[in-house]
Each structure stands twice: as structure tokens, then as C-alpha cells.
Amino acid sequence: MVSTTSQAREVALSSRFPPIGRRGFGSPYTQENWNISNAGEYLNVANESVIVLVQIETREGVDNVKAIAEEDGIDGLFIGPYDLSISLGYPPPSPNPHYEVEKVIQRILRVAHEAGKKCAMYCTSGSQAAQRAAEGFDMISVTSDVGAMQAGLSAEFKAAMKA
Template identity: 40%
Template sequence: MNNAFKDAIKAGRPQIGLWLGLTSSYSAELLAGAGFDWLLIDGEHAPNSVQTILTQLQAIAPYPSQPVVRPSWNDPVQIKQLLDIGAQTLLVPMVQNADEARLAVKATRYPPAGIRGVGSALARASRWNRVPDYLHQANDAMCVLVQIETREALNNLPQILDVEGVDGVFIGPADLSADMGFSGNPQHPEVQAAIEHAIGQIRAAGKAPGILMANEQLAKRYLQLGALFVAVGVDTTLLARGAEALAARFGAEKTAEGSSGVY
């Protein structure tokens, strides 16, 4: 067993990604062929279920793009289900401290290293017990990315980085800017300073920094600063803005102004 995404960030190779929120295996497969290194299947803000995440994992599987799955919460039961359907890399939202980071790691490991329930006979991940020695190999293939999105999490970042099994730390600019009092404005200088400082801390600890930023100039800056997994767009936004631009070229009235935000 191997995890190409985990191998890439461990080797320090920057990975460019795209956020998937359309909850469709058809659009997921279309985007899997677009050339991104990784695709984030969002179970936190997009209306996904275990079943819709499964179909997207199946759709992406034949392509080089690597799937990353975000559960709705740092919940060991939900994480267990996502791992059983074949997710290997998880982006765990709203991790505030080292204890929560430790829980996320334990949820991805079989005992005695963790608390993942053993149900490999029912699991796509083990190919229904057709993968030889799956129970002894699975732990090493897991990749845990924890998401820091508040001032509290930033203050606790050194302790989070000390947690064994945390492979990367993803900075959530939308929630972070809101928590810092600059809702809808992740480009505020104070927010940017906090993000840049965090990227430096994460790299210094030997972990992989990540972020979502659709602003091309900022995304490239984060890469220059050492970010190793950067999502540069969202499928829903690409579809909405592309459709609006096409309609406008043929005289359609401009729709209501949206938030410039992160996405």
C-alpha cells in the first residue's frame, strides 16, 4: 500500500489542488482529468454523505489526481466510515489544540496505535479483505492534515506540530479572518501576517503547510513561502463565475455582487 499524496508532501514537492463541492461523481471525474495534483472532497460545507463521497472516490481513482476528504467534524465514527470507503488522506476541520490533533490521528489508526474500528470485511479500503495484510499496512498509509482556523489554534500551533502522526497543517483563511475580526477579508494585513508566520512555523517543524486561496497572486506567494499543498480554486465558483461571464458576453445583466473572500 502507498499514499502518493503523503509521499509527495513528505518529499517537499508542492501539490496544487482544487476544492470539490458539487457532490457529483461525474464532475469529480471530469476534474480528475484536469491536471491537479489533489482534489478535496468536502464533507464539511458541501452537502455530501458517505455514499456521495464514495462515488467520488471511485470516479477519481483511475486518474493521477489524489483525493483528500474533509469530514464534517473531528469525529472518530465518521472518520472510520470515510477510511473504510477508501479515503487515505483526511483534512480534519477546526482543530484547536494538541489533544484534538491527537484524537484525529488516533481515529485513523488501528489498535493498539489508535481507535479505528476493525471492519475490513465490509471495507472498500481493504478490497473486502483481498488486500494482503491490510490491517498491518493501513496505519502507515494514512495521512492526517489538521485544519487551524482560529487565534486559539494559532496560539497552540507549536503543540499541535509536536503531535506524532500529524503530516500537515492546513490554514483556513476564511474562518481565521472571521475569528480575527476581519470577516470576508482574508487579505487583511494582520491576517496575512498570521498566515505567513504559521507557514514558517509549520515548515520549521518538518510538517507540510497547506491553504486554500483562489487569488492567484496570494496562492503563488504562499508557495514561495513554503506551502506544500495549496488549493487554488473551487468547482462551484469556477462554474458560477464562468457561466456568469459567458452570459454577460451575450448581454445578460450582471447578477448580484458576491463576496470576494477566499473562494
């Protein structure tokens, strides 16, 4: 979770190699994994390819969202509605967030786009993801790994019970 511009700046700098960042080059993901034989080329490709999203999930983050979105090196904002709801004093979404939290979600989306950045959102179902896509979210999860396993197992158990 990122709540301040200084935290956002730290994330951005730690995500890219010098001269635009300060990420260490001794990464386990070497240039061979990118099918690049030259370390200098890997450095450029890696810096150009990384996408830095910061999670806005605290009241302080919401208060600072405009400045965070405008921070150099930040490519987008990510909203986790559960932590955001809880940090704002509302219960977790079940499945939809409290209307006051929804207003904050829409504000974060608007601020991201006004800053020319992407906005991502965690969703718990395909139908919820479709709704968020229609609202203009750029990146959306469809469910979690646990949610996908539960849905798959439930369908298989139902099929087995019919036998």
C-alpha cells in the same frame, strides 16, 4: 478546526488503525478498493498512506500551533483564511487577508515547516495559489467548486452573448 493538542491527538488517533491509532476496521472503503486482497496488508498500507492535516482557524489554535504541529500523527497544518480571519476579529479576506491575519498565516507556515510538517492553504484563485506556492506552502487549493462553476458559467455566458 483544531485548537488544542488533545484535539489534534484525537484526530490523529481516529485516522489510523491500531496499533498506532484507534480507527475502526469496518470501513466502507475495503481493501478491494485499494486492489489489495489481504486485510492485514490493507491495514499496513492504509496506515502508511493516510495524511492527517488539522485546520488551524481559531485564536486558541494559533496560540497552540507549535505544540499542535509537534504532535505525533499530525502530518501538516491547514489554513482556512476566512474562518481564521473571523476568529481573530477581522473581516473575511476580500480577496487578501488583513495584514495582521497575514502575519499569523506566515507564522503558521513557519511553525509547520520548523516541525517538519506540511502546510496547506485554501486559496480562491489561481493567481493567489501561485503567490502562496512561492511563499512555500506545500498544498494549495486553486479555488472552490462554486468558484470554478461561477467562472466557467461566466465565460460561457460571455461567449453566448457575443453570438
